[in-house]
Amino acid sequence: MDVVTVSPKFQVVIPLAVRESLGLEPGQKVQALAYDNRIEFIPVRALKSMRGFLHGIDTTVRLDRDRV
Numbered sequence: 644m645d646v647v648t649v650s651p652k653f654q655v656v657i658p659l660a661v662r663e664s665l666g667l668e669p670g671q672k673v674q675a676l677a678y679d680n681r682i683e684f685i686p687v688r689a690l691k692s693m694r695g696f697l698h699g700i701d702t703t704v705r706l707d708r709d710r711v
Contacts, residue, residue, distance in 0.1 A: 657684070 645658040657667065665686055667673075673684040 645661065647655045647658065649655055661667075667686060672687040674687055676683055676685070
């Protein structure tokens with residue numbers, strides 16, 4: 644677990660291991676949100692880059708008998 648310090652300008656440096664594991668690039672945007680007493684940064688990705696990320700997922704859905 645890495646600990647970061649909040650600067651006087653409220654900036655933080657994302658540790659190298661985290662940047663590499665998420666594939667973050669300089670200038671890339673992240674969404675910041677407060678959730679359950681913590682801060683989460685979610686990388687913003689272009690919709691085009693998401694194409695095919697669900698390849699191989701099972702899309703079959705069992706329907707109840709009373710459903711059409």
